[in-house]
Amino acid sequence: GGYGAFRYEYMPELLQAPKGASLVNCHGLVTDKAGYIYLTYQNDGVDKNCLIRWNPDGTGGEFLTGGNSTLCDGTPHGLKITTEDGGEQYLYHANNNQKLTKTTLDGTIVWQRVGNFGQDPTLPYRPTWFATPPDSRFIYLCDGYGSNNVYAFDRTDGTFMNRTWGGKGGREQHGKFSTNHGCTYDPRNGKIAVSDRANSRFEYFTYDPASPDTFEYSHTDDMLSQMGEGTLPCNVRVYPEQEGR
Numbered sequence: 001g002g003y004g005a006f007r008y009e010y011m012p013e014l015l016q017a018p019k020g021a022s023l024v025n026c027h028g029l030v031t032d033k034a035g036y037i038y039l040t041y042q043n044d045g046v047d048k049n050c051l052i053r054w055n056p057d058g059t060g061g062e063f064l065t066g067g068n069s070t071l072c073d074g075t076p077h078g079l080k081i082t083t084e085d086g087g088e089q090y091l092y093h094a095n096n097n098q099k100l101t102k103t104t105l106d107g108t109i110v111w112q113r114v115g116n117f118g119q120d121p122t123l124p125y126r127p128t129w130f131a132t133p134p135d136s137r138f139i140y141l142c143d144g145y146g147s148n149n150v151y152a153f154d155r156t157d158g159t160f161m162n163r164t165w166g167g168k169g170g171r172e173q174h175g176k177f178s179t180n181h182g183c184t185y186d187p188r189n190g191k192i193a194v195s196d197r198a199n200s201r202f203e204y205f206t207y208d209p210a211s212p213d214t215f216e217y218s219h220t221d222d223m224l225s226q227m228g229e230g231t232l233p234c235n236v237r238v239y240p241e242q243e244g245r
Helices: 223-227
Strands: 024-032 039-044 050-053 076-083 088-096 100-106 109-114 128-132 138-142 149-154 160-166 179-185 191-196 202-210 211-222
Touching: 039 076, 076 128, 088 128, 088 138, 128 191, 138 191, 138 211, 149 179, 149 202, 149 211, 160 211, 191 211, 202 223, 211 223
Parallel strands: 024 076, 128 179
Antiparallel strands: 024 039, 039 050, 076 088, 088 100, 100 109, 128 138, 138 149, 149 160, 179 191, 191 202, 202 211
């Protein structure tokens, strides 16, 4: 499959799920600095897992959560990997059922926030993805299936920084969103890209690594004009550098 220089071959013998895995929905897929592959998925309720790791060559799938329902209950969705102090890597999980979690690579919970974390309780809340800029202790949550807001947190302990941006809006409103499904740090320009799905665009924002106070609109990458009607950008990944984790 594929087109032009981007051709792909399906290899069904690789990335085999462990016995007992029920992959109802699969959204979060990342690789660590050693090349290991991580997938977070929504289970069927009988399977109590939600996080799988494969070897860099796609073999050896194993559960990492050990039936840890504290992580896996609900609807696991977005997954982001970061390299932090001392070179240690962590995973950030956004669960549609109002749950935010930071774990080690083996699924051990570092911190978790369930339910309202201090934001406006009158707004819907179904988080989808994190942006985790590598030069800052602050991370940014996209509430893509809820309020269309972006919220700032301290990555060390999950404290809400009482900073909110965005909200519901159409294509004529920059800094407003209609399903801000994905948030990603883009190393090509040092900005945060928000995947404004139903508005068929990526909205870019500047931020201050030293403070949670700044999240300012910079520019738009309009996918509707490039790819036509029906374009629904869910997220963006930057390779081969992989600095956009």
